[in-house]
Amino acid sequence: MEDLLIKKLSFTKRPIPLPAEYRPMYKIALIVIILKYCCRAETSNLLKLHLFSWALASERNMNELRDYVTSNFKSDFSVWGIEPALNRALQLSVAENICEIVHGKNYKLTEKGNKFFEMIKADPQLFNIEKSFLTFIGKNQITDNRITAMTQKWNLFYVENQSN
Amino acid sequence: MLKIRAIKLEVNTTSGLFGAEYEFTNGLNIIRGDNSTGKSSLFQSILYGLGFEELLGGKNEKTMQSALKDQVEFPDGKLHPINQSFVYLEIENKEIITIKRSITSETRKAQLVDVFSGALITSKNEMLPSRPMYIHDKGGASDNIYGFHVFLSEFLSWNLPEVITTKGETSHLYLQQIAPAFIVEQKTGWSDFFATLPYYAMRNTESLVVEFLLSMDVFENEKRKQQVTSAKQQLISKWQNLFISFNRLAEKSGGTLRGLDQNIGIINSFNNIYIAIIKDEKELTISDFNEQQKEELIQLEKQQTTTVGNNITKNEDALKKLNDKLNQLSLNYEMLSPELNYDSEKLKQYGRQLEAVKEDLRKNKGALKVKSLGFELPAETASDSCPTCHQPIKDSLLPSEIKQTPMRIEDNVSFLEAQQKMIEVYVEGQERIIKEKENKLATYLAQLSETRQEIRDTKKELVQDERLPSVLEIEKRLNLKKRVEFFSKLLEDFAQLLEELKGLSKELEGILSREKNLPRDFFSSQDRKKISSLQENFIEMLKKFNYQSKPFEAIKISNESYLPVAQKMIGEQLFYNIKFDSSASDFIRCLWSYYTAIFKTSVTYQTNHPMLLIFDEPKQQDMAIGNFKSFLTELSQFKDQQVLVFASFENSDASFLEATKGLNFTLNRIEDKLIKPIALTSKV
Numbered sequence: 125m126e127d128l129l130i131k132k133l134s135f136t137k138r139p140i141p142l143p144a145e146y147r148p149m150y151k152i153a154l155i156v157i158i159l160k161y162c163c164r165a166e167t168s169n170l171l172k173l174h175l176f177s178w179a180l181a182s183e184r185n186m187n188e189l190r191d192y193v194t195s196n197f198k199s200d201f202s203v204w205g206i207e208p209a210l211n212r213a214l215q216l217s218v219a220e221n222i223c224e225i226v227h228g229k230n231y232k233l234t235e236k237g238n239k240f241f242e243m244i245k246a247d248p249q250l251f252n253i254e255k256s257f258l259t260f261i262g263k264n265q266i267t268d269n270r271i272t273a274m275t276q277k278w279n280l281f282y283v284e285n286q287s288n
Numbered sequence: 289m290l291k292i293r294a295i296k297l298e299v300n301t302t303s304g305l306f307g308a309e310y311e312f313t314n315g316l317n318i319i320r321g322d323n324s325t326g327k328s329s330l331f332q333s334i335l336y337g338l339g340f341e342e343l344l345g346g347k348n349e350k351t352m353q354s355a356l357k358d359q360v361e362f363p364d365g366k367l368h369p370i371n372q373s374f375v376y377l378e379i380e381n382k383e384i385i386t387i388k389r390s391i392t393s394e395t396r397k398a399q400l401v402d403v404f405s406g407a408l409i410t411s412k413n414e415m416l417p418s419r420p421m422y423i424h425d426k427g428g429a430s431d432n433i434y435g436f437h438v439f440l441s442e443f444l445s446w447n448l449p450e451v452i453t454t455k456g457e458t459s460h461l462y463l464q465q466i467a468p469a470f471i472v473e474q475k476t477g478w479s480d481f482f483a484t485l486p487y488y489a490m491r492n493t494e495s496l497v498v499e500f501l502l503s504m505d506v507f508e509n510e511k512r513k514q515q516v517t518s519a520k521q522q523l524i525s526k527w528q529n530l531f532i533s534f535n536r537l538a539e540k541s542g543g544t545l546r547g548l549d550q551n552i553g554i555i556n557s558f559n560n561i562y563i564a565i566i567k568d569e570k571e572l573t574i575s576d577f578n579e580q581q582k583e584e585l586i587q588l589e590k591q592q593t594t595t596v597g598n599n600i601t602k603n604e605d606a607l608k609k610l611n612d613k614l615n616q617l618s619l620n621y622e623m624l625s626p627e628l629n630y631d632s633e634k635l636k637q638y639g640r641q642l643e644a645v646k647e648d649l650r651k652n653k654g655a656l657k658v659k660s661l662g663f664e665l666p667a668e669t670a671s672d673s674c675p676t677c678h679q680p681i682k683d684s685l686l687p688s689e690i691k692q693t694p695m696r697i698e699d700n701v702s703f704l705e706a707q708q709k710m711i712e713v714y715v716e717g718q719e720r721i722i723k724e725k726e727n728k729l730a731t732y733l734a735q736l737s738e739t740r741q742e743i744r745d746t747k748k749e750l751v752q753d754e755r756l757p758s759v760l761e762i763e764k765r766l767n768l769k770k771r772v773e774f775f776s777k778l779l780e781d782f783a784q785l786l787e788e789l790k791g792l793s794k795e796l797e798g799i800l801s802r803e804k805n806l807p808r809d810f811f812s813s814q815d816r817k818k819i820s821s822l823q824e825n826f827i828e829m830l831k832k833f834n835y836q837s838k839p840f841e842a843i844k845i846s847n848e849s850y851l852p853v854a855q856k857m858i859g860e861q862l863f864y865n866i867k868f869d870s871s872a873s874d875f876i877r878c879l880w881s882y883y884t885a886i887f888k889t890s891v892t893y894q895t896n897h898p899m900l901l902i903f904d905e906p907k908q909q910d911m912a913i914g915n916f917k918s919f920l921t922e923l924s925q926f927k928d929q930q931v932l933v934f935a936s937f938e939n940s941d942a943s944f945l946e947a948t949k950g951l952n953f954t955l956n957r958i959e960d961k962l963i964k965p966i967a968l969t970s971k972v
Contacts, residue, residue, distance in 0.1 A: 141703050142694040144651035146685045148669045153658040209685035219675035220667045236665065243661045250657050
C-alpha cells in the first residue's frame with residue numbers, strides 16, 4: 125500500500141490543438157470568400173454570414189444547404205448554428221479594415237478585403253472545396269428576403285414547440 | 289540582342305492621317321515628353337508591337353490608350369474619331385524585321401501581325417515580303433508557322449526552357465514572362481520586383497526567368513533531377529504492379545506471399561521470397577509442398593489397387609477420423625467468421641477517423657496558408673497582435689476567458705499529420721489481419737467440402753460390392769496428379785515473376801546511383817560567379833543611388849529566388865524580402881539597381897539577356913534629381929547595348945539639363961502631342 129502513497133503531483137500546461145475554424149485568419153478568410161462569392165454588392169447581414177459559416181463547417185452541412193437550394197427551397201431546412209467565434213472574427217476583420225459596417229448592420233468587403241480575396245484566389249489549392257461550394261450557391265440564391273423567410277419559419281417552429 | 293530600331297504609328301481619323309515616328313540608337317535613348325503628351329502611349333506601342341501587352345494587364349487592343357484606339361486630340365480640346373490605326377515596329381537581332389499590328393481596324397484583328405523581312409520604317413522600302421502570324425490565339429505560341437512568339441524567340445535565338453506547370457504538365461516559359469525583367473511599366477511596374485509578370489500556372493516563375501536570362505546551368509541540373517525522379521516513379525509503379533501479380537498468384541495457390549515488401553527496395557537474396565502453404569498446421573514453401581505431393585503420388589502409384597473388401601476396416605477407421613476432422617473444421621470456421629465481421633467493422637471505423645483527420649488537416653493547412661497571406665496583406669491579426677490596441681493576442685477565436693493556450697498552427701498541422709500516419713498504420717495492419725483471416729476462412733471452407741466429399745466417398749465404398757476395386761483410391765490418385773500439375777504450373781509462373789523482379793531490382797540500383805551522382809547543390813561554379821556578380825553589381829549601384837534604409841552588409845541576393853533579401857539585424861540567420869525594410873523611395877532604388885544589375889552581369893557573361901532595358905518613368909516617389917542623374921549615368925555606360933528611358937523630368941527644362949548634364953545619350957523629344965497630323969504630300 126505504501127507504494128501507492130503519492131507525495132507530490134505536478135502538472136505542466138501544454139498548448140492544446142485547436143480546430144482550424146477557431147483560427148482568426150482562417151475565419152476572416154472565410155468571411156472574405158463568402159462576401160465575394162455569395163453576396164450581392166459584397167455586402168451581407170450577420171445572419172447570412174452565420175448561415176454560410178455554419179455550412180462551411182462540414183461536408184454534411186454543405187450538402188444540406190446545397191439540397192435546400194437545388195430543391196428550390198422546398199426541402200426541410202430548419203436551423204443553423206450561430207457561433208460567437210464568427211462574431212469575434214468579424215470584429216477583427218472590421219478592425220483590420222478588411223470589412224466595414226454599412227448602414228449599421230451589414231458587413232461589406234473593403235478594397236483591402238478584395239486584395240486579400242485576390243491573394244486567396246491565386247492559390248487554386250487553397251479552400252478548393254469551399255470555393256466550389258460557394259460558387260455553386262452564387263450570389264442570387266440566398267438573398268436577404270430568403271434569410272428572413274427562413275428565420276420566420278424558425279419562429280413558427282419555436283411557437284409549435286412551445287405549444288406542445 | 290533585341291534592338292528597337294524605330295517605331296511608327298499610323299492613325300487614320302475622320303480628319304485625315306495622323307501619326308508619329310521615332311528612331312532609336314544603341315546606348316542610352318531618352319524619350320522626353322511632358323505629362324499627358326503621349327509618352328506612355330509610345331512606350332505601350334513598343335510593348336504592343338512585341339505582343340507583350342500582357343505587362344499592361346490585358347490582351348490585345350483593349351490595353352491601349354484611347355489616343356490610339358478611339359479618338360485623337362489635336363490640338364488640345366479638338367477630337368478626331370479614329371477609323372483605323374497601326375503600329376509598326378522595326379527591330380534588329382542578326383537581321384532586321386518590321387512588325388505591323390493593328391489597334392483599330394475594320395478588317396484586321398489585333399491578334400494578327402505582319403512580319404516584314406527588312407527595315408520598313410527606316411529605309412522606306414515598301415516592297416518587302418511579309419508573313420502573317422498570330423499572337424495570343426490558342427496555339428499562337430506553339431504553332432511553328434504562324435505563332436509570332438515562336439518566331440520571335442527563334443529570331444532572338446532563344447531556346448525557351450521547359451518547365452513543369454502546377455498541373456504537372458510541361459510547358460515552355462513564355463516570352464511575356466521574361467519581359468518584365470527588362471521592361472518596366474509605369475503604373476504597376478515600380479511596385480515590386482517583376483510586378484507585371486503574367487500568371488500562367490507555373491511555380492517560381494521569377495527565379496526561372498532570372499536563371500534563363502543569366503543562362504545558368506542550374507536549369508539543366510534541375511531538369512536532370514526531374515528525369516531521375518520520374519524514372520523512379522515509373523519503376524515504383526511497375527514494382528507495385530508486380531507485387532500485385534505476386535499476391536494474385538499466392539491467392540490462387542491458397543497460400544500467402546512471404547519475403548516481398550510492397551515498397552520498392554534493392555533485393556540481394558531472392559531465395560527468401562516464396563509462397564507459404566499451411567499443411568497440417570505447419571507452414572511449407574510451395575515448392576516443398578509440391579515435392580511432398582509428388583512423393584505421395586509416387587507412393588500411391590507403386591501400390592496395387594486394392595479391392596473394396598480389403599479396405600473395410602481401414603475405411604471404417606478412416607470414416608471415424610474424417611468425422612472428427614469435419615467437426616473440428618466446422619468449429620474453427622464458426623469461431624473465425626464472427627471475428628472477421630468484427631475486424632471489418634473496426635476497419636470501417638478507422639476509415640471514418642482517417643477521413644475526419646484528413647479534412648481537419650486540409651483545413652489546418654489552409655489556415656496556415658491564409659495566415660501567411662494575411663502576413664503579406666498585411667493584417668496585424670496574422671502576427672498575433674490586436675489590430676486595435678496592438679497587444680499580443682492568442683491565435684484563437686475562443687473567448688479570452690478561456691485560459692488555454694492553443695498550439696501554433698504549424699504544430700497543429702504536424703500533430704494532425706502524426707495522427708494521420710498513426711491511423712494509416714492501424715488501417716494497414718487491420719487490412720492485413722482481415723486478409724489473413726479471409727484466407728484462413730477460405731482454406732477452412734475448402735477443407736470442409738473436401739472432407740465432406742471424402743466422407744461421402746468412404747461411406748459409398750463401405751456399402752459397395754466387396755469385389756470391386758477401390759474407387760476411393762483411384763480418385764485420390766487422380767486428384768493428386770491434377771494438383772501436382774497445377775502447382776508445377778504455378779511454380780513456373782512464380783519463377784517468371786521472380787525474373788521480372790530481378791530486373792526491377794537491378795534497374796533500381798541504376799537509378800539510385802544516378803540519384804547519388806546528381807550534384808547535391810545545383811549551381812555550377814559559373815553560376816556562383818554570376819550570382820555573386822549580380823550581388824556585387826546590385827550593392828554597388830545601391831551605393832551610387834544613395835540607398836540608406838539598410839546597411840549594405842545586411843543585403844544579399846537570395847540563392848533560391850535570386851531576389852534581393854535583407855537581414856533584420858546583421859548576423860541574424862533570417863533573410864526576408866528587402867521591400868519590408870526599405871522606404872518607398874529606397875525601394876525604387878532597389879528596383880533600378882536590380883534590373884540594371886541583371887543587365888550588367890549579363891553583359892559581362894554573354895547570356896540570354898536581350899541586351900535591352902526599357903524603363904517607363906523611372907523617377908518615382910519624388911526621387912531626388914541627383915540620384916536620378918546617377919541612375920542615368922549608370923545606364924549611359926551601356927554603349928553597345930540599348931536602353932530606352934521614358935521620362936518627363938518634372939516637365940522642366942532645368943531638371944532635364946541637371947539630370948543629363950555631361951551624359952552621352954540620344955534624345956527623342958515629344959513636342960506638345962505624340963500623335964500629330966501628317967501631311968500627305970510628304971509621304972509620296
